[in-house]
Amino acid sequence: MLNPANHKNHKNLRSIAPSLSPCLRGSKKPTNKSIMSAPLQQDHYKVSVKQKDENAQYHAGRGAQINTRNRFLKTETTKEHIEGIDDWEETALPTQYIEQESKTIVNTVESPDVGMSYSMNPYAGCEHGCIYCYARNVHEYWGYSAGMDFEQKIIVKKNAPQLLRKFLMHPKWECRPIMLSGNTDCYQPAEQKYRLTRGLLEVCNEFNQPVGILTKNAWILKDKDVLQEMAKKQLVSAMVSITSFNEDLRRIMEPRTTTAKQKLKVIEELSNAGVRMGIMMGPMIPGLNEHEMQRIMKAARDNGATFTAYTFIRLNGAIKLLFHDWLYKNFPDRADKVWHLIEQSHDGKVNDTRWGVRMRGEGNIAQMVAQQYKKYGKLYGMNAEDWSLNTSIFRRPGAQGKLF
Numbered sequence: 001m002l003n004p005a006n007h008k009n010h011k012n013l014r015s016i017a018p019s020l021s022p023c024l025r026g027s028k029k030p031t032n033k034s035i036m037s038a039p040l041q042q043d044h045y046k047v048s049v050k051q052k053d054e055n056a057q058y059h060a061g062r063g064a065q066i067n068t069r070n071r072f073l074k075t076e077t078t079k080e081h082i083e084g085i086d087d088w089e090e091t092a093l094p095t096q097y098i099e100q101e102s103k104t105i106v107n108t109v110e111s112p113d114v115g116m117s118y119s120m121n122p123y124a125g126c127e128h129g130c131i132y133c134y135a136r137n138v139h140e141y142w143g144y145s146a147g148m149d150f151e152q153k154i155i156v157k158k159n160a161p162q163l164l165r166k167f168l169m170h171p172k173w174e175c176r177p178i179m180l181s182g183n184t185d186c187y188q189p190a191e192q193k194y195r196l197t198r199g200l201l202e203v204c205n206e207f208n209q210p211v212g213i214l215t216k217n218a219w220i221l222k223d224k225d226v227l228q229e230m231a232k233k234q235l236v237s238a239m240v241s242i243t244s245f246n247e248d249l250r251r252i253m254e255p256r257t258t259t260a261k262q263k264l265k266v267i268e269e270l271s272n273a274g275v276r277m278g279i280m281m282g283p284m285i286p287g288l289n290e291h292e293m294q295r296i297m298k299a300a301r302d303n304g305a306t307f308t309a310y311t312f313i314r315l316n317g318a319i320k321l322l323f324h325d326w327l328y329k330n331f332p333d334r335a336d337k338v339w340h341l342i343e344q345s346h347d348g349k350v351n352d353t354r355w356g357v358r359m360r361g362e363g364n365i366a367q368m369v370a371q372q373y374k375k376y377g378k379l380y381g382m383n384a385e386d387w388s389l390n391t392s393i394f395r396r397p398g399a400q401g402k403l404f
């Protein structure tokens, strides 16, 4: 089995990655219809189709362009392309929802540097398809690839609200905030069909259970009513994640997320409704978007965000191959530079598992990003308030609550 850790340099990866999944050959090349406003058109990181490898197969609307092998599976099925005999073009696969009755919904979070102790995720996999997403590796536990499978095969935990109710009814639960989207985005497109996040919020509101939310999708506005009710009881705070104002970059890096412009509207509308709103800038990627930090923070503040956080790119597990493949297909002119800058920021590697360091990186570039974050956070008055979610009014409903 191919192990990314065995490849000593990225040039090896470059030659291996495209051959990983002959079954995933696509026919479409990316389109590049820019809808950016005038100031953003001057962005020097603007993507140009001409910069891309014209021979590369590309699945527009998806982040990952290949399926990496699942490290937990002993066998796998692939289609082999025999040159000149069996030539075919495979069309892009639609997203598939795999409905499931799950056993649990609330997970304990072991990592000490993520700022939460519990999380719940009604969906596994994420159609947003962000190429750098650390949750991709988790999809291998479900038997799928961290690559295109992660964006196309979405597991739907259909009984999530019922499971949460049962969990909160348990006398041993001592109220602590729970993070919605601790792993995958709870407002990804599947939510439009299943409304499981809505169901979870309604249960939380009934129990006065505090939640934190992180999303890249404007669908959160559909739940403004319940969020507003919870906000009055100090039971919710939400973060919107913006990584770039460059629409061309967002469209290939986080293809099915909401535009930055719409995300700012989300911040504005929910903060006007009384919800405490924050801005997550994650990840910052040297040579691609790290120069946008100030602009993102200022725009978020101007629209009502009062707190902020960021992460620095790291490429653990299969993401190393996926990101490398994506980077060289989309930015052949600067891929080497970006890759080396990431290496420089993680002690010569691109992956990093060291708690405390892994999300921030180290070295000159990572330090510069950290300094910017500190400087502009202060300038825009971010994280100034002493605020926490309210755990003191948690209550279990009476017999009615057991009927569900």
Ligand code: SF4
Binding pocket: 126, 127, 128, 129, 130, 133, 134, 135, 183, 184, 185, 188, 216, 254, 257
């Ligand atoms: S929205 Fe979040 S969970 Fe979904 S792919 Fe992007 S980073 Fe991953």
